[in-house]
Amino acid sequence: MIRKVAAVVVPGVAPFELGVAYEVFGIDRSDTGGPSFDFTLCAPEPGPVMTKGGFPVVVEHGLEALDDADLVVAVAYGIDDGGALPPAYLDGLRRAHERGAWLFAICSGAFALARAGLLDGRRCTTHWMYTDRLAAEVPTADVDPDALYVEDGRVLTSAGTAAGIDAALHLVRTEVGADAARSVARRMVVPPQREGGQAQFVVDPLPREGESLAGLLAWMREHLAQEHTVPRLARRAALSERTFARRFRQETGTTPAAWLARQRVARAQELLESTEAPVDEIARLVGFGSAPVLRHHFARQLGTSPVAYRRRFAVPVAS
Structure with missing residues (x-):
């Protein structure tokens, strides 16, 4: 059962994907029969962290929040903007995985898992614009360029933007139950479930x-x-x-x-x-x-x- 959730923010973090993590796991939904998680936003260096949108997010907690989290969210970030990820972040992901925590990468957050060595030999996905690059970085990974999200063991990766919502609701459904997932989806006014195997990129969608x-x-x-x-x-x-x-x-x-x-x-x-x-x-x-x-x-x-x-x-x- 997921109780404690830690979402990691690094420079160049994507605001929408950060919002997905907070919207699904950071809001107490118990007043409408939904779940309530202990949600923490953390960063390698607490303080103001500049987002990809050019405005700061003030983060109070450091990576010690990963030590007892049941779920660690690797939020999307500008993979070309901030240089190498801090070793402490990658070590924190590895330790969380070793003790059996869920790891959930939204969009380009998959590259944090890749650089921690946690996608070797796994099925995974990311935004369709980056799937070739991810496959090149992790040749042993089975990168699905079409899936909205992929679960392999306790590692969940998703495509970009709205696919992060689908993956997060899938995780709530898996760990907390279908009723909880429906409650969150109803409050967010989104479909309660889209299958992970649905195509990411639809030609001429309008x-x-x-x-x-x-x-x-x-x-x-x-x-x-x-x-x-x-x-x-x-x-x-x-x-x-x-x-x-x-x-x-x-x-x-x-x-x-x-x-x-x-x-x-x-x-x-x-x-x-x-x-x-x-x-x-x-x-x-x-x-x-x-x-x-x-x-x-x-x-x-x-x-x-x-x-x-x-x-x-x-x-x-x-x-």
């Missing part, structure tokens, strides 16, 4: 007015139990199959089949958390048809089974 598939996507979510083939969806969108497939990938970053599988798993998660419906019934309701198919997609996307997921995340049903 279609011209009248060309968006948003209405079709909403309809598909409302009718997950139905069979959705490309020919049928293309007809509904009044497009040729080829144009439909191209536009679907442009707007979602993936294929109709992969998108549907993620939506169906997400809906199954909600039903497993909030109802006592049998797994077979849930599989039918979300469009997988049978429990074995649901189990297959659960294992592929979440690395667990529906039964194990329900055991961990189900909210007791009021009598």
Whole structure:
């Protein structure tokens, strides 16, 4: 269970990514049923730390905050701006890892983990602009240039900006529970879950007015139990199959089949958390048809089974 969180600030820190760490882990959400963490901002040298935006952040605590943190957040920073990272920071990351703490790198924060030797042999990611560079720095790492976030052991790396929110909510969900993650997401007015394997970079994400598939996507979510083939969806969108497939990938970053599988798993998660419906019934309701198919997609996307997921995340049903 995560209780103590330490976020590390170095010169050139990215303000938005720092805000993500604070927004998810630094605000007491207990008044609305959410989690509350002991959050500390720390730096190799306490005092004013200049951000990438050109304004200072005053940090009161030094790296001793890492010594008993359950989660250490390596916040994004300008990897070309401040020279080498202080050895004390890298040593603190190594010690935290050795004692079993979570390490969470947001965007270019992955380079701090890399320079501490903690990405060797691991799956990881960072912002798509930096993935080639990260792979060159750590040849033994399996750098995924497309993923929003990657969890490998107790090391979590994310792509840039909003992907840091997705990864942070994933961590809350994993360690504290689905209800806690939903509470934080609701307060932040963001989706409670985006799968880590969703594409980072979507070509032409803002279609011209009248060309968006948003209405079709909403309809598909409302009718997950139905069979959705490309020919049928293309007809509904009044497009040729080829144009439909191209536009679907442009707007979602993936294929109709992969998108549907993620939506169906997400809906199954909600039903497993909030109802006592049998797994077979849930599989039918979300469009997988049978429990074995649901189990297959659960294992592929979440690395667990529906039964194990329900055991961990189900909210007791009021009598």
